[in-house]
Amino acid sequence: MKWMRSGTWALLVGGFGFYLLLTNGGLINEPGFERSTPVTAEPAETKNIATPAPDFTLQNLQGETVKLSELRGKTVILNFWTSWCPPCREEMPELQAFHTEYVKDHPNTVLLGINLTKEDHGEDKIQSFKEEIGLTFPLLLDSEGQTQKAYQLLTIPTTFIIDEQGNIKEKIMGPVTKNQLIKETEG
Numbered sequence: 001m002k003w004m005r006s007g008t009w010a011l012l013v014g015g016f017g018f019y020l021l022l023t024n025g026g027l028i029n030e031p032g033f034e035r036s037t038p039v040t041a042e043p044a045e046t047k048n049i050a051t052p053a054p055d056f057t058l059q060n061l062q063g064e065t066v067k068l069s070e071l072r073g074k075t076v077i078l079n080f081w082t083s084w085c086p087p088c089r090e091e092m093p094e095l096q097a098f099h100t101e102y103v104k105d106h107p108n109t110v111l112l113g114i115n116l117t118k119e120d121h122g123e124d125k126i127q128s129f130k131e132e133i134g135l136t137f138p139l140l141l142d143s144e145g146q147t148q149k150a151y152q153l154l155t156i157p158t159t160f161i162i163d164e165q166g167n168i169k170e171k172i173m174g175p176v177t178k179n180q181l182i183k184e185t186e187g
Contacts, residue, residue: 054150091175
């Protein structure tokens with residue numbers, strides 16, 4: 001009986017510890033366990049990869065269609081986000097600054113914000129968020145989650161830099177800054 005109590009106790013403590021490990025590691029997205037990384041911090045992970053970027057066709061908030069393969073010949077930055085994600089909200093002014101200060105002078109660079117609409121609070125909320133932050137770069141709606149699956153997202157925000165040939169050059173997990181995007185785009 002004593003052994004059973006201590007074994008049960010060990011099982012409970014071990015199970016709870018494993019649960020905390022998973023939630024803090026981002027493997028389980030549990031409400032109340034949201035982690036926020038300051039935008040000025042280094043991203044959680046940057047990977048240099050050279051694989052073809054999955055093509056997609058998505059609509060923006062105005063109902064216009066954007067197809068990734070039609071942007072071949074340009075450097076394309078894809079940023080996956082939701083309006084409820086604290087690190088996504090924190091990095092949006094940096095993305096806007098990159099768009100305003102860099103993209104306007106580099107017509108062969110495109111910034112696209114891809115909202116995980118299936119996991120967000122609807123198009124009205126996304127439009128309000130866009131107006132609140134003052135975003136002017138294109139926001140695309142991944143309404144069915146197909147693009148999210150194709151890019152195998154583990155966390156948000158996640159940013160992909162796609163080269164002129166349509167290959168993923170970098171995958172950045174975590175918030176990015178304007179200066180980091182400039183460095184990665186030019187490098």
